[in-house]
Amino acid sequence: MPLSDTKARKAKPREKIYRLADAHGLCLEVKPNGAKYWRVRYRLHGKANMWGAGEYPSTSLAEAREKREWARKLIAQGIHPREEVARQSREERISRDNTFGPIAEEWFSDRSPGWSDYYCDQVRGSLDNEILPALGKLPVRDIGAPEILEILQRIDKRGAPTVAINVRMWISGIFRYAILTLRAKEDPAEYVKGAVKRGEVKHAVALTEKQLRFLLGQIPIYGGYRLTQLATELLIFTMVRGIEMRRGRWSEVDFNAKIWRIPRGSMKRKRDHAVPLSSQAIRVLEEMKTYSGGRELMVPGMKHPNKPINHTTINGALTRMGFGGGAFATHGFRATASTIMNEYGWREDAIERQLAHVSTNKTRASYNHAKYMKERREMLQWWGDYIDSLRGQDAEAH
Incomplete structure (x- = not known):
């Protein structure tokens, strides 16, 4: 007869353990001290077993x-x-102990050795400021698409859709790492892919001659610290990208040969790039070197001299000089130089080579590098003299 709750409740302890049967192997075990436990008796692989329920x-x-x-x-x-x-x-224990933060740090340590310094700083900043404050203390099992979407929407609302897209990609990378290390079963960030749309790409704005003259006059007044002013001028004189300058090392500059050899690891197109240096660029670099404190970086940051200046530093200075609101940014220096050089008759191929817009044909690219070096050197010296003339300075002898 099956056991009833009344019989189970009224069962009294005896001198020895005894059991009251229910059905299909279930029984109530009553101990001498009065404790009562459910047991399930069964046979498996020919052996008798008992399990506590x-x-x-x-x-x-x-x-x-x-x-x-x-x-x-x-x-x-x-x-x-x-x-x-x-x-x-x-x-359950593994899932409970596997919080997102430690896994994210493992992922960063594992992946970051293969990244550039700039990309490493970019990921680290997003981890510290966007991702870990929201997800760091949560078990990975408790993180779903809604939690990730909330982060992305918050970033997007402040006008940074590209940052939101990157953050989703990095969260996804962390979950894929957790899956590979058997600490997660799925990647919830995959479900919110496409939730934020990248903003319209804005092409660089070129300054008119009048605007350029005004900007040159503002640099010594509103251009920030002297090193920031010099870094701004170096971008103007050399036509390099802001990120390429920030990655610059003094070991790459040959003052005697007047050339800056930027290694492929620092270039957007991952190709070596040689920049002829005008007398004006040499003058700027020599003064910049007095601010680097003997360190490797050409433009070290004020607070963290072992890292380059922040990518927003020069754009912030441009805003103070009246070129904010997205109307002009550092990449506009390249567009300005290119536009003016084309107007003054310099060959487009030489200008494109100076901008490091390299042909995908390796043989032609190598040929162009050799062919246009002399012309590019003359072109950049003309450009340096042109900039000096806008500031009312006499071109230096060279």
Whole structure:
């Protein structure tokens, strides 16, 4: 006869352990001290076994019967209930202990050695400012698409859709790493791919001669610290990208040969680039070197001299000089030089080579590099003299 709750409740302890049977192997074990435990007896692989299904009365008769049925299904599959309980407990513990923050740090340590300094700083900044404050303390199992979408929408609302897109990509990378290391089963960031649309690409704005003359007059007044002013001038004179200048090392500059050899690792197109230096650029570099404190970087940051100036530093100075609001940024110096040089008749191929817009044909690219070096040197010296003339300075002898 199946056991009733009344019989289970009234069962009194005896001198020895005894059991009251229910059905299908379930029984209530009563100990001499009065404690009562549910047991499920079964045979598996020809051997008798017993599994504990909870203590009475915290586990009721109805609950004990549910556990018995769960156990019977496992036994039919050749699985011991206690082994399945241990497995689930282990997974629960691992899942609970696997918070997002430590996994993200592991991912960063594992991947960052292969990144450029700029990209490494970019990812680190987003981790510290956007990702970890929101997700760092959460178990990975508790993070879903809604939590990630909330982060992306917050970034997008402040007008930084590209940052939001990158943040989603990096969160996805962390989850894929967690999957590879058996600490997550899926990547919830994949579900919000495309939730934020990249803003319209704005092409660089070129300054008119009048605007350029005005800007040159503003640099010594509103251009910030002297090193920032010099860095701004170096961009003007050399036509390099802002990121290429920020990555610059003094070991790349040959003052005697008047050339700056930028290695491919610092270039957007991942190709070596040689920049002929005008007398004006040499003058700027010589003064810049007095601010570097003997360090490797050409433009070290004020607070962190072992890192280059922030990518927003010069744009901030441009804003103070009246060129803010997205109307003009550092990449506009390249467009300005290119436009004016074309207007004054310099060959387009030489200008494009100076801008490092390299042909995908390697043979032609190598040929162009050799062919246009002399012409580019003359062109940049003309450009330096032109800039000096706008500032009312006499071109230096060279």
